[in-house]
Amino acid sequence: MAKKKLIKCKNCGEEWIPTDVPTKKEWNIVSPMPDKQGNVTITRMATWDCPKCGKNRTGAKAKTKGEFKEEETPKYKIEHAISSGEKFNIAVLAEEIGFDIESIKKIIPMYLKKQNIKGKIDGDFFIPG
Known part of the structure; x- marks a missing residue:
């Protein structure tokens, strides 16, 4: 299984896995340029409320490569x-x-x-x- 990057609160230092805390909002960002193999990176962004202090935090929830050949x-x-x-x-x-x-x-x-x-x-x- 792939290693998941933890989301860290800048206010209190609390860390959590992106899928453990419910998100407030989610959206996609598509990279403007493909890599050498022609794959485009699609990043799923999200906002969370810190489970410890309640501060709002934005970060990447997931990334995937999409293959789009001309x-x-x-x-x-x-x-x-x-x-x-x-x-x-x-x-x-x-x-x-x-x-x-x-x-x-x-x-x-x-x-x-x-x-x-x-x-x-x-x-x-x-x-x-």
């Missing part, structure tokens, strides 16, 4: 498919990212204009040009 986002998959320069089936792309075909057909022209890429939609296929 390659898995719908935006990345659409941009990659368009910029690859290869003909692709819009229906296959739509199914892969969980969008309907009509939405993809509306999104593609926006990306073409934004990225200054030439191409056209022919039926259910995107043909680069």
Whole structure:
């Protein structure tokens, strides 16, 4: 089991495990930058009343790593498919990212204009040009 860091009261010096004393308020803080492996640290913050003197104390209750890879986002998959320069089936792309075909057909022209890429939609296929 992981070692838990104790919360210490700055007023009286009392120490307690974050899960032993009920919290008054809790919230999450997400780190703005991922680490080298692409993981984002999510910190669960909380406020407690010291069980001995009643003074308010704020600290980290728990930390966890969340893995968020850019390659898995719908935006990345659409941009990659368009910029690859290869003909692709819009229906296959739509199914892969969980969008309907009509939405993809509306999104593609926006990306073409934004990225200054030439191409056209022919039926259910995107043909680069």
